Amino acid sequence: MTAEQFIIDDRENNLFRVNREAFTSEDVLQRERKEIFGKTWLYVGHESEIPGKNDFQTRDVGGRPVIFNRDRHGDVRVLLNTCLHRGSSVCRHSSGNAKIFTCFYHGWAYRNSGELVNVPGNEDYKSEPAAVYKGLQSPAQVDSYRGLYFVNFDPDAPDLLTFLGEARYFIDLAADQSPEGVAILEGTHKYSLKANWKLLVENSIDGYHAKSVHHTHFEMMMELGATPPMLGKDTVNGIAPAGMGTEFPNGHATLMYPANGLPLATDSVKQTLAGLRAQAEQAFGENYANAMFGLARNSVFFPSLILIDLSFGLTLRTFYPVSASETLVTGWQIIPKGVDEEFVKYRIDNALTFWGPAGLATPDDVEALEQAQKGFGARGEVGWSDVSKGMGKPVPAANDELQMRSWWREWNRRITGEQLPTEGTSFVPFDKQGVDA
Ligand code: FES
Ligand SMILES: [Fe+2]
Numbered sequence: 351m352t353a354e355q356f357i358i359d360d361r362e363n364n365l366f367r368v369n370r371e372a373f374t375s376e377d378v379l380q381r382e383r384k385e386i387f388g389k390t391w392l393y394v395g396h397e398s399e400i401p402g403k404n405d406f407q408t409r410d411v412g413g414r415p416v417i418f419n420r421d422r423h424g425d426v427r428v429l430l431n432t433c434l435h436r437g438s439s440v441c442r443h444s445s446g447n448a449k450i451f452t453c454f455y456h457g458w459a460y461r462n463s464g465e466l467v468n469v470p471g472n473e474d475y476k477s478e479p480a481a482v483y484k485g486l487q488s489p490a491q492v493d494s495y496r497g498l499y500f501v502n503f504d505p506d507a508p509d510l511l512t513f514l515g516e517a518r519y520f521i522d523l524a525a526d527q528s529p530e531g532v533a534i535l536e537g538t539h540k541y542s543l544k545a546n547w548k549l550l551v552e553n554s555i556d557g558y559h560a561k562s563v564h565h566t567h568f569e570m571m572m573e574l575g576a577t578p579p580m581l582g583k584d585t586v587n588g589i590a591p592a593g594m595g596t597e598f599p600n601g602h603a604t605l606m607y608p609a610n611g612l613p614l615a616t617d618s619v620k621q622t623l624a625g626l627r628a629q630a631e632q633a634f635g636e637n638y639a640n641a642m643f644g645l646a647r648n649s650v651f652f653p654s655l656i657l658i659d660l661s662f663g664l665t666l667r668t669f670y671p672v673s674a675s676e677t678l679v680t681g682w683q684i685i686p687k688g689v690d691e692e693f694v695k696y697r698i699d700n701a702l703t704f705w706g707p708a709g710l711a712t713p714d715d716v717e718a719l720e721q722a723q724k725g726f727g728a729r730g731e732v733g734w735s736d737v738s739k740g741m742g743k744p745v746p747a748a749n750d751e752l753q754m755r756s757w758w759r760e761w762n763r764r765i766t767g768e769q770l771p772t773e774g775t776s777f778v779p780f781d782k783q784g785v786d787a
Contacts, residue, residue, distance in 0.1 A: 357762050358734070359755075359770050364742035366755050370729035373546040373722075378765070379674045385764045386653050387412030389504040391513050393655040393668045394418050394428055396682070397497040398533035399445075404462055407445045410678070411501060412670055416489070417441050418499065421463040422449055428492045428501050429464050434483040451486075460486050496525040497532070517602035519779045520649040523642050524659060528686030529629055534666070535698060539681040541707040545719035547654060547677040550669055551757060553715050554656040555648050557593065557605050557749035558739060563718050567710045576611025579646060579660075580749055584608045586644035587637055587780055593646075593748025595740065596777040601652030601760025603753035609646040609661040613704075615696060622693045623661070626686055635783035650753070652760055663700040675723055681705060746775065 356378075358367040372378055392411050395418040399407050406419035408431060415431040417440075429451075431439050438455040441448070450467070452459040459468035464485035472478065489501035493510040495518060500510055511518070525532055543550070553559065560579060561568065568578040577583075582591045586608045593607025612620060623643065631639035649657045656667040669679040683701040685694060703709050707716075725732075737758065740750020752773060759770045 356766065357758055357770075359759070364738060366737045366741055366751075366758075367734040368737055368758060370726045370733055370735055373548060374674055374726050374729060376674050379671055381765055382671070383413060386761070387503075387670065389502070389507055389764070390653055391491075391493075391500040391502045391507070391510050391651075392653075393651070393666075394492075394499045394501050396534045396666075396684075397426065397494065397499065400426065402447070404447045404449050405445075406441065406443075406448060406462070408439075408441055408443065409680075410670060411489075412503070414489075414503070415439060416501070417451065417486075419462055421461075423463075425463075426492075426494070426499065427463060428488055428499070429460075429486040430488065432486075433458055434466065434486070435479070440486065464488065496521050513600055514602070514651065515599050516777075516779070517598040517600075517604070517649065517651060520604050520647055520657060521651075522782070523638075523647065524657060524664060524684060526630060526634065526638075527626055527642060527664075528688055529633065530687035532664075532684050533687050535683040535685055535694070535701065539701070539706050540679065541712075541716075542672065542676055542678045543716045543719055544676055545716075545723040546674055547669055547671040548761070549719040549722055550677055550679065550715075551650060551654055551656075552737075552754050553719055554658070554667065555603060555605055555650050555753045555757070556751075557595075557607070557648070557747070558751065559715075559718065560749070563714045564711055566714070567704070570710070571611050571613055574611070574613055576613060579610055580607050580747075582608060582610050584610070587640050589645060590747075594777075595746040595748055595750055595752035595775075597752055597756030597772055597775055598777075599772075601757045602650060603756040604647055604649040605748040605753050606641075606645045606647045607748040609644055609659075612662045614699075615662065616692065618690070618692045619696045622689050626689075633783075635781065637780040638782045641780040650757060652757060663697060663705060665701070665705050741773070744775070746773075 356369045356372045394411050395407055400420050403420055403424045406417050409416050417429045417431050419427050421427055433440050433453040435458050438453050440451040440453045449462055450459050457470040461467050466480045466485050469479045489503050490505035491502040571578050580592050595605045597603050627639050627643040630642055646660045654669050658665050664684040667681040669677050672678050683697055685697050704711050737751045737754050740746035746752035763769050
């Protein structure tokens with residue numbers, strides 16, 4: 351083993367291991383900042399979060415502070431939130447509406463399309479700052495898909511659609527849930543955990559841990575007469591209860607399994623969902639509507655955008671490393687547009703009681719990941735993690751680990767340059783009538 355070897359991908363013995371050094375080394379993190387967060391498409395926000403002219407949200411994207419906003423003409427922008435004078439933030443609010451961003455340090459002012467328009471004491475400069483510096487910088491590439499905005503700091507990176515490839519089908523399954531489209535519920539969950547960001551990537555697409563870590567939730571569901579995920583009898587579009595895992599080029603992956611149960615949903619909430627499903631069936635056909643409303647889906651879009659649809663909630667999550675052992679998470683709930691107040695309340699309740707940092711699911715996950723990070727203290731003695739489950743099966747189940755291996759192979763390619771073949775599993779998207787799927 352060389353110091354460079356981070357994964358062991360042994361096809362003969364169906365063994366896949368990850369070097370625990372990858373989760374603890376600050377040197378690895380520096381390489382990730384350059385090769386991953388500097389060169390891939392990173393999620394910044396959804397268009398519904400800045401509905402009107404001059405609306406803005408500030409975000410941290412891959413370690414860069416940005417303003418995600420609409421300018422005075424209503425065009426979406428992403429501006430780097432750093433003053434050209436000496437670096438201070440030009441916008442210190444998390445969201446709002448502003449035509450001008452004024453740096454609080456010495457007062458340089460920028461229009462919300464970026465141009466530098468006022469410099470106090472401008473007459474003291476021999477070369478005018480506005481002419482020299484022009485305006486706030488933007489990431490090299492900004493693009494969107496179905497209302498989701500992404501940035502890429504690498505001007506030479508392939509475009510967003512090429513990068514997402516077939517995996518974008520899972521964004522469609524979320525975005526098509528209402529004829530009017532979808533929106534982000536106001537309010538975000540922000541929390542940090544003392545664990546490496548890649549542990550949260552694994553966890554977000556890990557069907558194996560559900561039964562042990564989330565047994566409280568499972569017990570609650572069973573008390574309410576619902577069947578916990580991956581344990582039922584129903585198949586949906588030919589997908590068995592245990593579900594299936596998928597791999598896509600560029601490290602994206604999804605696991606899916608029949609959705610089961612709407613904990614604490616009222617009849618009205620169930621009716622709203624049934625109505626949306628009927629509309630989808632008419633627009634796109636039965637297969638696609640079944641996939642949309644009958645299958646639960648956990649997707650990762652490389653490197654760290656997660657979209658999880660469990661029918662009772664549809665959550666979007668992204669996270670970036672603070673250090674090798676700390677990660678900052680932001681989570682949102684998505685709702686189909688045009689639903690009634692009661693449905694919105696159900697989703698808000700769900701966001702708080704299940705997905706949120708004090709909900710039924712997240713604290714258990716955080717605890718498991720922080721324990722793992724602590725365990726890596728013994729990496730000198732126990733140096734490798736195992737990600738082999740289901741390897742070699744023609745169709746790995748949702749509680750196997752194909753999706754993580756797919757992600758790790760892309761991570762490895764970007765960090766070491768070593769290109770490893772996929773496992774060759776294939777996924778045929780459920781046909782979407784009348785639309786080019
Ligand atoms: S740092 Fe912004 S005006 Fe000086
Ligand atoms: Fe979990």
